[in-house]
Amino acid sequence: MRLRRRILEMGLTRDSKFYIEKYAPLRDPLELTTRGMHVSLRVKEAMAITVEPLETDHG
Template identity: 55%
Template sequence: MKTLRDVPVGAKALVKRIHGEGPLRRRIMDMGITKGTEVYVRKVAPLGDPVELTVRGYELSIRKNEAEAVEVEP
């Protein structure tokens, strides 16, 4: 299983599934990261937290644990 955390900087991926329960899953979906959405990884901080993404035409920063809950396919 490849997660959003594993996608290298400058690459795109397609969201396949969102893992987790309750507030974490809902928070990710509220940010626009849903099944079938294309995500572009812009930057990753030196220690890996946060991850900067482009989703649906806007910029988004998410935490490492949120990125690990999003399963993707390249």
């Protein structure tokens, strides 16, 4: 429950869009960008998030 609250407070809510900006040198933590903010998450925390890729139109 604490992890869920923390993730929601960071702005990662249902239907939010985010991008993985980079991983730390040892691949943990990773940095996400969402709603103009940079958010750092441990890989173990990020694994608790269900994501779906955006559909893109390549013409």
